Amino acid sequence: MIVHAYKYQGAGNDFVILDNRNNEYDLTPEQVKLLCDRRFGVGADGMMLLGESDGYDFSMRYFNADGYEGSMCGNGGRCLVAFAAHRGIKKFDFNAIDGFHTAQVLEFTPHRCIVKLKMKDLEACGKYSDNAYFLNTGSPHYVEFVEDTATYPVDEKGKYWRYHKDFEGGTNVNFVQINDNSINVRTYERGVEAETFACGTGVTASSIATYLYSPEKGYAQKQADNDAELLKYDIHALGDDLQVNFKYNKSSKTFTDVYLTGPATFVFECDIEIA
Numbered sequence: 001m002i003v004h005a006y007k008y009q010g011a012g013n014d015f016v017i018l019d020n021r022n023n024e025y026d027l028t029p030e031q032v033k034l035l036c037d038r039r040f041g042v043g044a045d046g047m048m049l050l051g052e053s054d055g056y057d058f059s060m061r062y063f064n065a066d067g068y069e070g071s072m073c074g075n076g077g078r079c080l081v082a083f084a085a086h087r088g089i090k091k092f093d094f095n096a097i098d099g100f101h102t103a104q105v106l107e108f109t110p111h112r113c114i115v116k117l118k119m120k121d122l123e124a125c126g127k128y129s130d131n132a133y134f135l136n137t138g139s140p141h142y143v144e145f146v147e148d149t150a151t152y153p154v155d156e157k158g159k160y161w162r163y164h165k166d167f168e169g170g171t172n173v174n175f176v177q178i179n180d181n182s183i184n185v186r187t188y189e190r191g192v193e194a195e196t197f198a199c200g201t202g203v204t205a206s207s208i209a210t211y212l213y214s215p216e217k218g219y220a221q222k223q224a225d226n227d228a229e230l231l232k233y234d235i236h237a238l239g240d241d242l243q244v245n246f247k248y249n250k251s252s253k254t255f256t257d258v259y260l261t262g263p264a265t266f267v268f269e270c271d272i273e274i275a
Contacts, residue, residue, distance in 0.1 A: 001274055005035065005042050007267040008083060010075035012197025012239020014267070016042045017083050020049040021058070029067030031274050036065040042272060045192050046073060048080050050087070053095045058084055060096040064191025072098040072138025074119060074200015074260045081105065082113040082264035098138040112265045119204050122255040125212060128166075133209040137258070140171045141205035145213055149177040149184045154195050158188025174202045176210060178217050182234040183210055197239030200260050207233035207244035208255055227251050 003025065006017045016035045018025050027035075035041045046064050053059035060080050064070040081092050081103040092103040098120055107114035125135040132144040142161045146152045152175050161173045170190050177184040185206045187199040211219070211231060219231050228249045235242045242262035246255050 001031075003035070003272050003274055004269065005272055006083060006269045007042055007044065008079035008264060009239075009267055010079045010198065010200070010264045011237050011242055011262055013073075013075035013079075013199060014044045015073075015076050015079050016044045016047040017080060018047070018049050019083075019087065020051045020061075023051070025049065027274075029063075031067075032063045033065065033067035034274055035272070036063075036067075041274075042270065045189065045196050046070065046076055048073075048076055050080060050084060056093050056095045056100075057089055057091045058094045060094050060101075062097065066191050066193070068191070069097070070139070070191050072096055072120070072201055074117060074138065074202075074204055075198055075262070075264075076200070077101060077117050078103070078115040078200065078260065078262060079264040081115045081117065082266070085113055086110065086266060096138075106261070110266070112263060114261065115264050116259050116261040117200070119201070119258040119260055121258060122208065124253075125208060125255075127212070131213070133205075133212060134167070134171070135205050135208060137201045137204040137208070139201040140167065140169070141174055141202055142167065142171045143174045143176060143206050143209040145210075146175050146177060149175055149186045152186065154186045154188055158195060162188055162190055162193075172199060172202055174199070174206045174209075176206045178210060178214055180217070181219070182236060183207065184236045186238065195238075198237035198242065200242070200262075203235045203237060203242050204244050204258060204260050207231075207235065208246065208258075211248060 051059040173188040246258040
């Protein structure tokens with residue numbers, strides 16, 4: 001089979017994307033794994049299918065590099081929106097595994113877009129320990145606060161928490177350093193089974209956990225809105241800078257209007273033959 005593949009990256013989190021609006025591709029886990037392989041395939045942290053969807057502008061299916069369908073990917077969602085924009089799609093209401101999403105293309109060029117993606121609302125967030133939280137932002141994330149992300153043993157500690165018995169089905173793992181007006185985030189990603197340069201659901205989880213852990217630090221903007229606080233976090237990931245905005249509703253203790261903003265860049269396209 002000849003596959004026409006596109007490669008995109010968002011903050012160094014890279015993806016193979018296939019245009020499947022004509023239902024041409026029905027790949028096995030082994031074929032997906034091959035496409036994501038960095039020696040024998042295109043090379044990526046994951047693969048996505050852009051598809052048709054009744055009632056939406058398109059659909060998103062995300063597969064981890066291990067070949068199996070995964071949960072929501074925020075950087076992947078932004079890259080898929082950029083890919084859709086490059087295919088001539090003008091509206092960006094789409095369906096993913098965790099439900100409805102919408103997005104805006106804030107800046108557009110033929111090779112790079114700045115995309116603002118709406119993430120899922122959160123009704124509850126669990127404090128795991130004095131310096132850690134567990135929450136689901138479309139994918140499950142263990143978020144731990146550390147003094148210095150640059151020297152922290154992300155691979156060793158990431159593997160430990162990734163398979164911890166407390167997290168059924170496993171979890172992604174984020175380590176966060178709080179600065180005066182921003183946060184640093186490093187991520188060990190399940191399905192990739194290694195550290196990635198960025199993770200969209202991970203920086204979203206890290207921003208919300210930062211508010212819960214230390215509400216007076218780390219944010220660049222905070223505005224009161226009756227029963228809510230509007231917050232903005234600037235995030236430094238290994239691959240690029242991202243931004244997360246959300247509203248914290250004090251009476252219901254929920255997080256709504258959650259948006260992830262950052263770059264999505266076209267890298268190349270190619271034909272590749274897979275068995």
